[in-house]
Amino acid sequence: MSPMEPASSGSRRIASRWVGLLLVAPFLLYVLTFLILPLASVVVLSTHQVNDQYHVEPAWTLDNYRRVLDPDNLPILLRSARYAGLTSFFCLLAGYPLAWFIARHGGRHKPVLLLLVMLPFWTSYLVRIFSWMTLLQTEGLLNGALLGLGVIHEPLALLNTPFSVVLGLTYGFLPFATLPLYVALERLDGTLLEAAADLGARPATTFWKVVFPLSLPGVVAGGLLTFVPAMGDFVTPEILGGVDTLMIGNLIQQQFLASYDWPFGSALSLVLMGLMLVSILAFLKLVGSAESLA
Amino acid sequence: MSEPVLRVLAAHPPGPGRREFLGRSLTALAWLGLCGCSDPSRRSLNIFNYSNYIAPDTVSRFRAQTGIAVVYDEFSSQDVLFAKLKLGAGYDLVVASDYMLRRLLRQQLLAPLDDFAHRDGMMERFRHPPWDPDLRFSVPYLWGTTGIGYNRRRVQGVPDSWNALWDPACRGHITMLDEKRDTLGASLIRLGHSGNSVSRAELEAASRALEEQKPLVKQYTNDYIDGLARNEIWLALAWSGDVARARASNPDVDYVLPREGSFVFVDSWCVPREAPHPREAIAFLNYLMQPEPLAQVTNATGFPSTLAGARRRVRADLLENPLGYPPQDMLDRTVFQADLGPGERLWDQVWDQLKFRSGPDAPQGPS
Numbered sequence: 172m173s174p175m176e177p178a179s180s181g182s183r184r185i186a187s188r189w190v191g192l193l194l195v196a197p198f199l200l201y202v203l204t205f206l207i208l209p210l211a212s213v214v215v216l217s218t219h220q221v222n223d224q225y226h227v228e229p230a231w232t233l234d235n236y237r238r239v240l241d242p243d244n245l246p247i248l249l250r251s252a253r254y255a256g257l258t259s260f261f262c263l264l265a266g267y268p269l270a271w272f273i274a275r276h277g278g279r280h281k282p283v284l285l286l287l288v289m290l291p292f293w294t295s296y297l298v299r300i301f302s303w304m305t306l307l308q309t310e311g312l313l314n315g316a317l318l319g320l321g322v323i324h325e326p327l328a329l330l331n332t333p334f335s336v337v338l339g340l341t342y343g344f345l346p347f348a349t350l351p352l353y354v355a356l357e358r359l360d361g362t363l364l365e366a367a368a369d370l371g372a373r374p375a376t377t378f379w380k381v382v383f384p385l386s387l388p389g390v391v392a393g394g395l396l397t398f399v400p401a402m403g404d405f406v407t408p409e410i411l412g413g414v415d416t417l418m419i420g421n422l423i424q425q426q427f428l429a430s431y432d433w434p435f436g437s438a439l440s441l442v443l444m445g446l447m448l449v450s451i452l453a454f455l456k457l458v459g460s461a462e463s464l465a
Numbered sequence: 466m467s468e469p470v471l472r473v474l475a476a477h478p479p480g481p482g483r484r485e486f487l488g489r490s491l492t493a494l495a496w497l498g499l500c501g502c503s504d505p506s507r508r509s510l511n512i513f514n515y516s517n518y519i520a521p522d523t524v525s526r527f528r529a530q531t532g533i534a535v536v537y538d539e540f541s542s543q544d545v546l547f548a549k550l551k552l553g554a555g556y557d558l559v560v561a562s563d564y565m566l567r568r569l570l571r572q573q574l575l576a577p578l579d580d581f582a583h584r585d586g587m588m589e590r591f592r593h594p595p596w597d598p599d600l601r602f603s604v605p606y607l608w609g610t611t612g613i614g615y616n617r618r619r620v621q622g623v624p625d626s627w628n629a630l631w632d633p634a635c636r637g638h639i640t641m642l643d644e645k646r647d648t649l650g651a652s653l654i655r656l657g658h659s660g661n662s663v664s665r666a667e668l669e670a671a672s673r674a675l676e677e678q679k680p681l682v683k684q685y686t687n688d689y690i691d692g693l694a695r696n697e698i699w700l701a702l703a704w705s706g707d708v709a710r711a712r713a714s715n716p717d718v719d720y721v722l723p724r725e726g727s728f729v730f731v732d733s734w735c736v737p738r739e740a741p742h743p744r745e746a747i748a749f750l751n752y753l754m755q756p757e758p759l760a761q762v763t764n765a766t767g768f769p770s771t772l773a774g775a776r777r778r779v780r781a782d783l784l785e786n787p788l789g790y791p792p793q794d795m796l797d798r799t800v801f802q803a804d805l806g807p808g809e810r811l812w813d814q815v816w817d818q819l820k821f822r823s824g825p826d827a828p829q830g831p832s
Contacts, residue, residue: 223807224572225551243822309697328637331683414682415823422821429544430813431551 217437227433235438244422248446251418254333254408255401258340262348262397263390265341270352270389274359285353288346300339300410307335307411331413339407344400348393355389356382391458395451402447419443509534510745513549513556515732516541517690517710518607520758520765527752533745541687542644550574550737557740558749560732564646566603567596567804569735575602576736580747583754583772591731591771596804603733604750607706607768610791610799611647611728614693614703618717627655627723630700631674636681638699640692643685645816646802647728648675651702654725660800663808668815676823685820693718704730709767709788720788722795729799731771763789 220230273284291299306312307329314326329335359382367377383390405420412418419439426436508531512524516539524535538556540546543565550559550569561569569575584592584600591605615624620635630639630651641648650660652671662668683698692698693711701708708720734753736746752758759770760778769779769789776784783789805812 221810223810225547225568243818246823247821308695310695331637413684414679414820417821422817425817425820428548429542430817431544431548432813 213437213440216433217441219434221432221434225431230434235435236442238435239438239442247417247419247422248443250416251402251420254337254340254416254418255398257337258344258401259348259394259398261337261341262345263352263393266345266348266352266393267386267390270349270356274353274356275361285350288349288353291346296343297406297410300343300407303335303339303342303411304330307338330411331416333416335411336408336416336418339411340401340404343404343407344397347396347400351392351396352386352389355386355392359385387458391455395454399447399451403443507534508532508742508745509536510742510749511536511538511555511557512749513538513540513546513554513559515539515560516687517707518560518732518762518766518768520761523753523758523762526758527749530752531748533748535749543646544644553737553739555741556737557742558734558736558746560606561603561735562730562732562802563594563596564802564804566733566735568809570596570602571804574738576738576740576743577601578604578736578747578750580744580751581754582751586754586756586772586774588771588773594731597733603735604754605731605733605771606754607762607766607770608729608731609705609768610722610796611642611651611702611704611730612708612720612722614689614698614701614708614711614718614720616693616696616699616715616717617719619696619699623721624700625721625724627651627725629723630702631678631681632700633681635699637683638697639678639682639701640689640698641675641678641682641685641702642704643687645812648685648702649812649816649819650728650802651723654723654727657725660726660728661803661805663805663811665811668811672815672819675819679823704768705788705791706766706768709783709786712786712788713767720786722787722791722798724798726798726800728802729796730802 216227217235218229218231218233219227220232220234221227269288273281273288277284304311308314309326309328309330311330313329314323317323318326363381363385364377367381372380402418403420405418405424408416408418408421423436423439423443426432426439510533512535514537518539519537524537527533528535540549543562546559546561547565547568549556551574578601581600581604584604587600587605591608592600594600594603594605597603613624613627613629615629619638620629620632624630624632630641632639641651649668649671652674653662653667654660656667656670656674658664658667658671662671683692689698689701689703690707690711693701693703693708694715696715696717703720705720708718712718712720734750736743740746753762754772756772756774756778759772759775762768763770763775763779763783767783767788769776769783776790779789787795
């Protein structure tokens with residue numbers, strides 16, 4: 172048997188390479204079919220044009236990109252970034268104590284508490300956003316309660332405002348911030364907190380000097396996981412928004428489903444993707460260098 | 466259901482696309498299998514209609530009578546219908562408004578309806594529409610007008626002018642339609658222009674007027690029935706039948722056709738040229754376009770039907786009110802929405818600009 176051994180281990184190495192390839196093949200196929208090909212067709216489509224008969228025809232032009240870069244589009248882009256940024260901020264603000272509580276005080280109930288965080292996903296997002304309408308409208312629950320308690324005397328205009336859009340987005344994406352924060356805080360070594368206390372640090376100091384820096388990966392992940400989908404959302408501003416609160420996602424959706432201007436919609440989507448990619452990479456680099464400095 | 470819901474839920478995968486390129490790029494979508502997959506041995510029918518535009522039991526009664534299974538989908542804007550039809554979304558029967566019908570016919574997207582049986586009962590007004598004089602490709606279904614739905618308790622007097630929609634006293638309680646033809650059209654008529662204008666200067670003036678109105682406006686939406694009924698919306702650019710529905714649950718709601726003039730519309734059933742089940746589509750039309758089922762539709766939707774014989778079975782309050790069957794002098798002030806031809810692009814641009822690129826965030830000053 173012994174003379175056979177080198178050959179057999181060699182063929183085993185080759186075989187394992189094939190097995191490896193076979194194992195990643197479904198994933199590669201998936202990425203190719205559902206990411207690369209559609210993206211490539213969007214790129215091609217963005218160079219087309221729509222004629223007067225509403226036919227999309229090849230034009231090999233950069234005209235659609237020129238239209239995207241029109242300064243008129245800047246306000247809606249900035250508005251979308253502002254809403255998405257606020258959404259991230261509020262998700263982190265609300266998600267942090269929630270994640271802290273579950274991670275540090277959840278005890279044996281942790282799985283149940285985590286399930287509760289994810290429970291809203293069992294109901295359609297649209298149904299949940301519609302229910303915010305009934306809460307926020309002029310004769311809705313919130314206004315009714317505030318009027319009844321005598322806090323206000325005139326119903327507040329809550330619905331169809333920037334407030335209601337950011338509120339809806341924050342509500343919708345909260346779990347995306349909570350879960351990464353939970354993971355980060357769960358991993359936190361409790362002895363570090365005791366050490367900080369023993370060395371005379373007050374709770375606030377412990378938080379800012381020990382807990383927060385260590386949870387930074389969770390903060391970054393949670394921030395990105397909420398910012399990216401909020402930036403592209405169109406359902407929330409459409410339902411909860413008013414006349415001047417539509418976001419870039421609505422503009423893109425309008426091109427595809429109403430104006431029948433697929434080429435312009437494609438160019439818009441690609442520019443948005445590019446902008447997001449660049450800003451996220453820049454942000455991660457910034458965070459990375461900040462972390463290494465700390 | 467609301468438009469976003471439909472846009473998400475009604476995302477049918479395209480069939481063989483008109484343009485191979487689009488078809489191929491969307492194969493991925495088709496794989497998701499959002500379609501009502503059809504068993505070839507069972508007869509089925511895919512209907513695409515406006516939301517709230519049929520009686521609740523029309524489809525089930527048809528199914529009980531014929532055994533044909535129906536996949537029923539809704540849209541809330543004609544633009545969505547057009548985008549879907551251009552993709553070849555596999556619908557057998559769709560409802561198109563007059564101007565959209567012209568466009569669909571011009572692009573030869575429709576199939577002739579030779580086996581449809583009930584043309585003779587149509588009201589004279591709709592027997593020979595200019596876009597389809599012999600009703601070869603379309604079956605006029607429901608009709609109505611665009612006007613102002615309002616709340617009598619919250620609005621002073623009768624808002625019988627388009628200016629009422631610019632009334633600062635109703636700030637935050639005004640809605641306009643999320644349909645460029647009606648909203649820009651009403652603004653055009655208010656300024657004394659044709660509601661079908663394709664003049665850039667006139668359209669931009671209409672858009673500027675809407676821009677000035679924006680601080681008063683709650684939303685551009687086609688979902689206003691509930692808001693009117695709950696006193697949330699006081700003034701709405703609205704379609705007559707929708708207001709009738711709101712009025713059914715809130716008697717304070719009323720409707721007026723502005724004196725400057727407005728739009729009348731008729732929506733027609735038609736069969737896309739590439740419909741997979743054209744025979745079932747005709748069977749549905751032959752069932753629906755009879756007095757009894759149509760009267761039920763009118764009673765449920767508030768929109769009068771085109772069939773003269775259906776009128777006798779319609780609810781009395783609809784018959785007496787101008788909402789249901791407006792008197793002739795009111796109708797004389799209305800026009801059909803014309804096919805804009807190449808001018809449609811201009812409307813799209815002005816509409817996009819108004820909806821998305823202006824407002825408090827936009828750079829101020831002369832542009």
